[in-house]
Amino acid sequence: MDKLIELRDVRKVYSTGRLEVQALRGIDLEVGRNEYVAIVGPSGSGKSTLMNILGCLDTPSSGSYTLSGEAVAGLDRNRLAEIRNRHIGFVFQSFNLLPYATALENVELPLLFAGVSTKERRERAAAMLERVELGDRMEHKPTELSGGQMQRVAIARALVNRPTILLADEPTGNLDSASGKAIVSLFEELHAAGQTIVLITHDSGIAKLASRVVRVQDGQIVEDVRAAA
Amino acid sequence: MGSLSFFRQMLQDVRQQKLRTALTVLGITWGTVSVSLLVAFGEGLEARIRANQRGLGENIVIAWPSRTSLPWEGLGKGRRIRITEEDVEALRREIPQARFSGEMSRENSTFRRERVRITPEVSANSPIFAAMRNIIPAAGGRYVNDLDLDRRRRVVFLGDKLKQDLFGDQEAVGQTVMLDNVPFLVVGVMEKKAQDSSYSGRDEGKAFIPDATFRGLFSERYLENFIFQAHDASATPEVTRKVYEVLARRHKFDPADKEAIGMWDTSEAEKFFAIFFGTFRAFLAIIGSFTLVVGGIGVSNIMYVVVEERTREIGVKLAVGAKPAWIQRQFLAETLTLTAVGGVCGMLVTFGFLAVFPLLGLDEYVGTPQASPLVIATTTALLGVIGMVAGWFPARRASLLDPVVALKLA
């Protein structure tokens, strides 16, 4: 199996004043190509902390992280920006769309930073919005879209630069169940099409659909179950 | 995304921060107006004073024969020195780096034309006097020339004010005026000029006649004064020294006796003005710049607030792969745009003001302030620097945000 992600003894310590919080205490994790991993665990267990490190949005206090064969620790801001741009598609619970930009412009954003020409940007962003069934909402601003639609725009943005991994931190957490279901089936389709996905969820129903479930508790992986193929 | 969206973001910021943005742009506008108007007024005033200075003549030295103050070769002090046209001829011969003109004058001769009687100062001199003193004939006339001198013609050149007093708005050239009952032909009238310093009344009120005519008419031998002008202004001190030498030799006084011939070197005033206006301009520019800097601090401040408010957006951009330099450029561009808007407004106000100012009729006192290239270049350069500095710090802060922190995920 092709290893995309390899975490070795990753720790994260937050120090707030005199208090030290050990959010992650020695995580070892490998994720292979075309895996669909669900990370579950109680609130405050360190799931988001782990996810942010995987997405190169945050750096571990210690331990090593290898992404697609490249050691991430110690890379400078520019290289990290490139990695986020080329390898990672991040979907947030709260969508994080630019409020003044249209759906199309939001989806174009990663391509802008990748240095893709205006014309190609348009085409690829439009195609991706079609893919998430928002072809008729391209010129809409986020405020003119429903929660489910906003999250689909965010997913289109995460996928538009063909990332190595799609990361999603509770992507359905702010959605009603119907919209949530649509998102979940979209993830299944993407996985079926070969996309590697790591997502955090509180919903055991969603976790069941993943090919692998990793349970985190108190900053450690306490269970790692692969579904029978 | 591209530029369209950049401006949309800016409009968004402007809309969210209407009052603050307005005040900031106003600050820059005010700063720009201060700098440009101060410099423009400085330049206008300087041009005015220099024009006045030119009215007397550029870098000329006026010399008056007086009394000796030092004994010399057995001669006592207090001896009166009298200069004649022959002395001026000798100076011309011996000091080729300068030009010379003697001047004789009279204040008790009466001009009469019809029923008008005026007793102006009559100045008798040579043709080059006009060039040295920036006396320019108005169209249709001329100054006293060499032929007038050779033939001792009875011709007169009138100061513009004197002409007005004698002739009103009528044409004067070609007319005759009576000078102490002797008819004189008017050959020219002086073009109006600015002159704020003089040594025997302003040229506008004088009558100028050939010195040869004057000598014949009034049996006068001695010059009231003479003026000289070095061809190269920097040679003035050397020429002055030589003038003392030549005259001291001819009239037997100590060449170090500065009181024997009184001299007024107007180029010293020129030097003074150069220093004075250099300082004055620097002073105005500094005051104006401080105002601009205060405006710049305002811009910087608003950009900090903008960065603060757009932290999440910065986080989103970082998360999808924006490099710090890109974020920095964006905020820098925004700051420069705000500064430019303020600057353009300021320039417009300045141009408007400068267009209206001449209508107030204060030109004669303070000159005409002008938005010279210097003013525009100074202001633009200052604005650019201030914009860069004002934008740099907030932009840098934005670009160095941590994605997790900016996204408020941590």
Ligand SMILES: Nc1ncnc2c1ncn2[C@@H]1O[C@H](COP(=O)(O)OP(=O)(O)OP(=O)(O)O)[C@@H](O)[C@H]1O
């Ligand atoms: N910036 C921070 N400073 C201090 N402590 C933090 C910070 N971020 C997270 N923590 C702490 O680290 C621990 C793990 O937090 P994390 O957000 O990873 O939990 P989570 O598993 O995502 O929880 P949830 O399911 O509620 O989202 C928590 O105890 C949290 O309080």
Ligand SMILES: [Mg+2]
């Ligand atoms: Mg979380």
